[in-house]
Amino acid sequence: MAYEKYREQFSNRYPTLMDLAKKAKKRIPQVAWAYLDGGTGDEDLLQRNRNAFQQITFVPRFCKGPLQVDTETKLFGTTYTAPIGMAPVGLTGLMWPKAEHYLAATARRLQIPFCLSTVATETPETVGEDIGDMGWFQLYPPRDKPLLHSLLQRVRDAGFHTLVVTADVPMASRRERSKRAGLSMPPKITPKMLWQGLTHPSWTYHTLIRGLPRLRTVEHYTSNNDMKFVSGFVGNRLGGTLDWDYCRELKDLWKGPVVLKGILHPEDAKKAVEIGLDGVYVSNHGGRQFNGAITALEALPHIVTEVKGKVPILFDSGIRTGLDAMRALYLGADFVLAGRPFVCGVAALGKYGGDHVAHILIDDLRNNMVQLGVETIAELRKAEITMG
């Protein structure tokens, strides 16, 4: 496998996701970094998301002889190498052109899921060619039903099997850091932008080849491909629509697993299970929507108690190590995902950057399971912990 050629070099130079984030920050224009890395308001939730993990410490057990860790996980009938996946990230091509294609190829190579966003910069039709049977699709629910039906049909025809419906964007958040950095739709060619382009030649070169990032999935539905028009269309036609009736309808329409993303309240989790959805995805959108929200890790055990194993629980927001993943799995998540780290991997290292991120997370998860003295996730759940 081509990644194997680079594995040692990557592992020595970038042994952690933080190393990749540093490299990504240097390689991409400030505006793209602000969009990727930022939260909203004073961004306090970004730090709280991280701190929450450090509150959980384990009490290891020893003298168990050689341990064979098994992370293979079955979710909705598909087998994955580990309970680790790539969360949906919109406007991905702004951070690195063709990032969705690279990440889809990573998913296929490593047998982990990649969730394509409705507002990605590449279409389900083209990404579907790279992804094998590892494709999930994230839906910002359209107001108008013919559009919804057409979008779901396209996604299904392209081979995506798991539908992730985002609940936690009742309206766009303010994202002040992106504004300060000059993010606009369409991207404006200002002297500042030209300077950013000149000082990030590799990004500029790849952007010139692929063309400026566009919301290629949704522009299909507009008569006008102008980015300003398409972004307005996204704001007006895809936002603020979701209610329980709509979720029920989605469950009927999509002939496969439907997961509700962005859940933090146990009652919302309960309702999702009651109406027959297949999974609950605990997340605070990586701290990008509601700066006053609880951390996803604090919300997780309450949701686990409410759901009582009736459906799988997915989790994201702040995972940066395999140990973080282990903590979320310990608290009852069945599957964890990361957003920013995979995009940083591609921005830092290109085509195989996503592979490197996945390897770091999976190796670190396995290593920490051995340090703790457990071989399976089921055993992990019985471990002893202390909570700060």
Ligand SMILES: Cc1cc2nc3c(=O)[nH]c(=O)nc-3n(C[C@H](O)[C@H](O)[C@H](O)COP(=O)(O)O)c2cc1C
């Ligand atoms: C740049 C960026 C764009 C995102 N776009 C979407 C999106 O289009 N749909 C969605 O449901 N979540 C979106 N998210 C949220 C991620 O799916 C995920 O919940 C979050 O990134 C997890 O936190 P982490 O980045 O700390 O891993 C986005 C996150 C980032 C960083």
